[in-house]
Amino acid sequence: MAIRSFFLFILFFSSSLSPVFSLYEDQVGLMDWHQQYIGKVKQAVFSSQRAGRKRVVVSTEENVIASLDLRHGEIFWRHLLGADDVIDGIDIGLGKYVITLSSGGSILRSWNLPDGQMVWESSLQGPKHSKSFLLVPTNLKFDKDNVLVVFSNGRLHAISCIDGEVLWKKDFEAESFEVQQVIQPPGSDLIYVVGFAASYQFEMYQINAKNGELLKHESASFSSGFSGEVSLVSTETVVALDSTGSILLTISFQDGKISSQQTPISNLVEESLGPAVIIPSSVSGIFAIKTDAVTVFIRVIGEGKLEVVEKTTHEIAVSDALSISEDQEAFALIQHASSEIHLTVKLAHDWDGNLLKESVKMDRQRGLVHKVFINNYIRTDRSYGFRVLIVMEDHSLLLLQQGEIVWSREDGLASIIDVTTSELPVERNGVSVAKVEHNLFEWLKGHMLKLKGTLMLASPEDMAAIQSMRLKSSEKSKMTRDHNGFRKLLIVLTRAGKLFALHTGDGRIVWSHLLRSLHKSEACQSPIGLNLYQWQVPHHHAMDENPSVLVVSRCGPSSDAPGVLSFVDTYTGKELSSLSLDHAVVQVIPLPYTDSTEQRLHLLINADKHAHLYPKTSEALSIFKREFLNIYWYSVEDQNGIIKGHALKCKCTGEVADEFCFDTRDLWSVVFPSESEKIVATVTRKLNEVVHTQAKVVADQDVMYKYISRNLLFVATVAPKGSGEIGSVTPEESWLVAYLIDTVTGRILHRVTHHGLQGPVHAVFSENWVVYHYFNLRAHRYEMSVIEIYDQSRADNKDVWKLVLGKHNLTSPISLFSRPEVITKSQSYFFTHSLKAIAVTSTAKGITSKQLLLGTIGDQVLALDKRFLDPRRTVNPTQAEKEEGIIPLTDSLPIIPQSYVTHALRVEGLRGIITVPAKLESTTLVFAHGVDLFFTQLAPSRTYDSLTEDFSYALLLITIVALVAAIFVTWRLSERKELQEKWR
């Protein structure tokens, strides 16, 4: 109790209005780390500039365009386009502009290659939706201006490379025309547009590149139809497959005349292969077809004659062609062999002769090669050297040169699906602290330097030494658990199906594991990782076991696809086991019970509303049976606007006798009227949140009791019209309704309607309050509201006499079935920015005051004290309220630049913020992820329970030494004086 009151005292002491999170510039990187990624590369273009640094420009599936250093893989510059602004093509124009075509071919932008400054932007419209192509012909000139050829939305454009002006345009309005290729033969002024019409007609348009005039239009019909893509084998020949996927059509349109040849695949390859698809490539004279098992490379010789050059059953990846001289084209081919990949570079016209053949050892955890990009350079002996950029299955990007991996980037981390944490191993005997601290002298020297730093006496060299000493302090990146709980493992699941463990100290990857269960297989065609759960967290018993996580995934995008579970050891990254389920996974409920080995019980709900218990052990079953009647959950059907509450009924009554399967029953349902309300947000409290006390002492020695229930659900609904973009509705026809629903009984504890408001709604629920962010159409500003809910049934416990006489109800049981007497308080404030994410800090014991973490539209994370969102704020607080820490009411929430958690950095493409309590009560760990990753430690009420980072031990030591010395000196003096006194 003494400690508690001491804490409260400290809290009170430290609660001043100045921003609590604030950082000196030299403290950057001490407790935080920031990593920049780009995502899975879709397309790469090498800059051919002779002078200057070698770079490669890439576009990715995260809508990033970036310029990378070819030597080290670092990012020179990077831009993240909007979420709907998917990049269709990139290229380099005039050697100094990066051209990007995005948004389904409707936005064309040009960026300066050296610094990434946007040069121009033009919007391309067209009559209908179509494939889009971006061509940058090198020799097509128009008044000394290079011309870009863009086909998009059914229209062909010629665009100036300098300023983005449209020089001419030509529509292809024919209803059924589907463009397949746009070809600009080098050295000519012609553009060919080829495509299919009505799925059996081949169409060819020849266009004058100078003015867009249609020169020729030919068509030929093929009764067998077409399927899939076409491959361009020369500037005037394409190869396509018929609709059955068994006959190859070689179509040439030389001089505007269409001629064709049909070759059944069975003529080329003896055994039957089944339906094939063409692998798109641009190597002249060669194309590849792929069936389930084999990949066949076929050469076109002369007039539509085909010849098989290679047949392989290995996984294979082919690059586009690279012209290395006037008439020579090279391309790269990568084949997998157990733990190696074989890279071969061949000339297009000479299949058997290899320009280069290398084998590179490849980590199995990277999976298959998905894409290859080739580039050449001239060696000192004037021969050609080749380097290839490869994109792996786990989305990582590697540069291979001379049989070695020159650099690699873990860009899978740009698309994190879910995050959880794990403790590190306990420090074993034998690893002593002395190892870390070197020796006393070094330690003292370090602290002397620090002292000099704080006294501002240090020279610049000293400052640099201090900085490097702080940054590389080996303490924070050790692989063992620490006393304060700062060192943990962040376990992240990425979209590629790879699991990474990141160390919170410095953000390095401790291990990574490409989940076998998320690998494409016969049974599971397109596995998708869904969620991560803490499966086993050993602490009391079973200390020898390693902790493990549960990865829940699903075979395919629909929610009734069968689920897959895998269990991964978090110390080693080994997949312990995996289970292919025969039922779907719609909902996963971690139960608050663990078995004797600390495995958490999980309930998996499938599409037919059966509940399955995991782990499937008899011990788990007996624990579960004991708590059978206490298990409730809810489900949200946001399409239908229904929220339902469920409980368990009995064993499964189906034909299969499975004692771990249970039938469920619906307890209650809340149906929102579909014509007036649409669910946009639902949030509950975090399962592991700790609340320190239910009582809240307010001014005048009064007590309020927080209504703390784990079963509260916050639901926000908006008018269906108002669920679109901002400004698409008028304030009169738009509203937002906020509900607090008890998920056991389905009782609506609170309901409030706000008029003239619109989504998107971002909300966070903690203790007894909910904070939500939305758009106010009347004021045309964003707003944040807070709702706090208090328990009135305990309000009369304040009377001391009742306590003395035992008439209080503190010990009376709480049941959710009795109607709770609650009161709510709420208040709203303006807030400047749009939000992308919202979270709240969480600490080990819940004593420390809370901060809201707001992920703003500018990809920064702002820490805002919860006291700013206190419904008891008034314009003129009384003296007592001021003492309690109530801030005078203002209409908008302050944005204090020093309280940006991310300081001067951006977490580009921010998607989520996760907070994890450290062992030290004052501190919480914050991890923000998007395309970038950012991690820091936060102390919402300052570190009242430990010394700060820059506490000077040297100063303390010097003071003590000085004091001891002074004692001796004075003692001597007094003794001498006494002696003189005696002599006198």
Add this chain to the structure above:
Amino acid sequence: MAPIARLLLLALLPTALTISSGSGDGYTINGRVKIPQGLGTKGFALPGKTSNVKVILNGGQIVTYLRPDGYFSFQNIPAGTHLIEVAAIGYFFSPVRVDVSARNPGKVQAALTENRRGLSELVLEPLRDEQYYEIREPFSIMSVVKSPMGLMVGFMLVVVFLMPKLVENMDPEEMRRAQEEMRNQGVPSLASLLPGGGRN
């Protein structure tokens, strides 16, 4: 060190009409972001570096970047009310409400939402620059003296140098009595504190 809010005078430029009716199904919003030189030069955000400034329409619906001269445009925008936000590290921009009117295209209707100031044309300027770091206070004697260690040393000095002075000013009679008392108790010496080393 709260950043000083500087309200900037609106620079009137003769260029840039704000909204023009585009071809097809929408309108075009043209505007300009102006970051004054001199503001934020001491900071980390490089002055004049506009390549990382994003302009965001309606909370992320469309994101665009600035051209070298600071201009930006949103195309194919439906009529209605829109919100434009500027994300630039080191500067605080107010979101801007822009009304695109279907009836009279070309009419400019823009206002800063933070202070409800109307804009005659869409030139966006930061309301203030943002300083993300605390400034280290330069070394001063006071800060050392105020620290707990400083206070300890100070107290000690007071005891060492001022107490004898006080003793001197005492009445000799009282002084003798006090000394007498002290002699009776024995002088506390370090030797006497040591076990077994007491003289008396």
